[in-house]
Structure formats: structure tokens, C-alpha cells
Amino acid sequence: MPRIETAQSSEDFLKSLGFPTLTVHQTFTHFDFETPGRRVLVIGPMGSGKTEFSARVWRDAAVALQKGSEVAQKTSTGEVDRRKVFFVRSQIDGDRFTDYPEDALAYRSGYVRCGSSIARISDSFGLEQVLEDNPGVGTFIIDEASFFDERLAYVVRNHSIERGVMFIFPTLILNFRRDIFNSTARLMLEIATDVIPLTAYCDHHQCLNSAFYTYRYYNVNGEECPALYFDPLIMVGGDAEKQGSISPNYAARCDQHHYLPGKEYTFFCLKPLGEAAARGDSKALVTELAAIKGDMKRSELYKRLFQRSRTRSDVDITMNALKPDLIAEKALIYLFAEQNLLPEDLVVKIAYDLDLDRSFMEKVLKDNRRPISFQRSLFT
DSSP: OOEEOOOOOOHHHHHHTTOOOOOOOOOOOOOOOSSTTOEEEEEOSTTSSHHHHHHHHHHHHHHHTTSOHHHHHHHEETTEEEEEEEEEEEGGGTTTTTTSOTTEEEETTEEEEOTTSEEEESSHHHHHHHHHHOTTEEEEEETTGGGSOTHHHHHHHHHHHHHOOEEEEEEOSBOTTSSBOOHHHHHHHHHOSEEEEOOEEOOSTTOOSEEOEEEEEEEETTEEEEOOTTSOSOOOOOSSOOOEEEEEEEEEEOTTTOOOTTHHHIIIIIHHHHHHHHTTOOHHHHHHHHHHHHOGGGSHHHHHHHHHHTTSTTHHHHHGGGSSSOHHHHHHHIIIIITOOSOHHHHHHHHHHTTOOHHHHHHHHHHTTOOOOOOGGGTO
16 A cells, blocks of 8 residues: 555644644655655646646755765665656647746746756657666656556556666546546556645635645636536646637636536436447437537537536536537547447548537547547548
């Protein structure tokens, strides 16, 4: 089981020194580069400071590298020195922090420059190449590890056990649906030796509660429109506010203000329609997607959201979820990329028959590792 760092009570100690009873929280200590083979998960919602924590590790390493040979013996295993830090980021995360230098380990309130000790990779094979190219580096910070394939967990475990390399993962464990992000995230939890949980203030303008969840929403004509449950799992946003239906925004939210319309619809209606299509009867699915695209009020999606939200105080924010465009495209992506219900040729046919935005679908499917080439020849 990984060790979870929490604040410790020191009431008895303080009383023995004659102090009044106080709550003393854990000190922000310098990072431990001596212990070999650690696999440290830094988890929390968007905006909780996961990457900023990594920047602190980077700065601590710069100080530790100025120490003498006795310190080097403590922080090294063979040729590996854990004071040497390398930062790894996903290639699909290129839309974030576009105003910063290419070599920046960037977070919301600043950045540190990594020079040549930074790389963008697309999968676990890319990580293996980075490890091979940097045999003396002892600490690798891998940003948003959940974006990568499951194999990454075992690449990490083997190098940490066999060579004493330390890995730090500032990453989302829960996705915007409040589910375990994916199978990679689940494996990361299994192999972790340490977990450092972070929280943030709830981003809602009337709330100061602690936020544990990442909330996805679109800004359409100045209105907050929560993402529907079946929104594609991976959609890269930025830290600047995005407008429109294409690029989502992310925020940290508490239980009360984390809106997620459409979960019941997904499993009560959408998935059964996909299952019927998988058995060869796609008529009802096509009818529903056509209604979503062309006449939303005729769709089962509209009816179910309206029915379930009529007596709720947040009816307006719930129905706002239907204002972004491309909802039919996202529903089809969900059935294909996550539920594995539809064959590729049927997805292409439906996309053409309903004149869906195929360039949008192509990009999102590629980011979610289920690429499709939308060519008519696939079904003609």
C-alpha cells in the first residue's frame, strides 16, 4: 500500500512544553532525494498545485546538487543520481501554457526552465527512449501520466526497482466524471509507494469549500455549460478561458457545484441504443443522434434532462449542458472509443449520413487513442 502523507497532531508534545493546545500541521520540508525507487503520486483536481509541487522538487534538486560528495553518495544508486531531475510532458498537452517558453515546467502562477532536461512523449515507448538517453538522471517528473498507455506503469516500476530511479506523477486520478480516470490511473495507484493529495478552493464564485473534483464546462455566449457525462474522456483545454463548443474549460469544484448532467441518460438510453446498433439495428441510434443534432427538443436526451431537473434548484445550469454544439459527435465518439460498441465503418457511415463534424471527430478520436480515417471508401 502506498504511504499517504497527512498532517499529524502534536497535542501531547505541545502540552509537555507548556504551550496551549494547537493544531500543528506538517512542515513543508525539502524533498527526499535519498530514498531509492519511490513512485510518488501527486493527486488532486485541476488547479490544486500538482505541477507547482513538481516545480518545488526541481528547485530543491538545484540546491541539493550544490552539495558535496558525501551527499552524492546518499542520493545515488549506481550511475543514477536522484538530484538530477528530468521533466516529461504529453505531446497532446501542447495547447496548455502556450505563452511560456518551450523548455518551461509551467504551472498556473509561474514556471521554471528545464533547459535540455525536458521532453514531450506520446506513449510508454517514448518514455523508454527518454530513460535510455538519460542514464544518469535519477528523478523523472511525468506530468499527467493518466494520458499515457497502461504499459507506462510497468516501465516505471521496473526502472525504479532495478535502478533506484524515482518517479513523480502530478496527475489526475479522477476524471471530470468523478470516475477513476482510466486503466492507466488505476495501475498507477497499484504501483505507487507514496500518495500526496492536494485540494483547491472550489472555483464557484459563491463557495469557499475544498474542491476534490475536476469540473469540465464550456463557455457559450457567456454562459457556463457543464459537460455531459458522455463528453469524450480526453479533451485538452487550456488555462486561459476558452469560448465556444470546441475547447472545454476546467475548474476545481466541490460536491455541491460539480455538475454532471446526462449520466442516467448515458446508461439508460445512449448505451442501449449503441448495443442495439452493435447487433445490427442502428435505426433508433441514428434517429436519436439526428434529433440531438437538428431538433434537440425531440431527443430523449432533452426529455430526460428536463424531466430530471424540473424540481431541482439548478435546472438552468443542467439544461445549459445542451447549448454547446457537437453533442451528437461526442455521443458517437463515446460509444465507439469508450464503450467499444460500434464498428468503425458504422461510425463513418453515420458521420456522413448525419453530416457530423468529421474533422472534430478525427482529432478527438486520435487524442483518445482510437483514430479513424473518415473516408467514404470504408463503407461504399
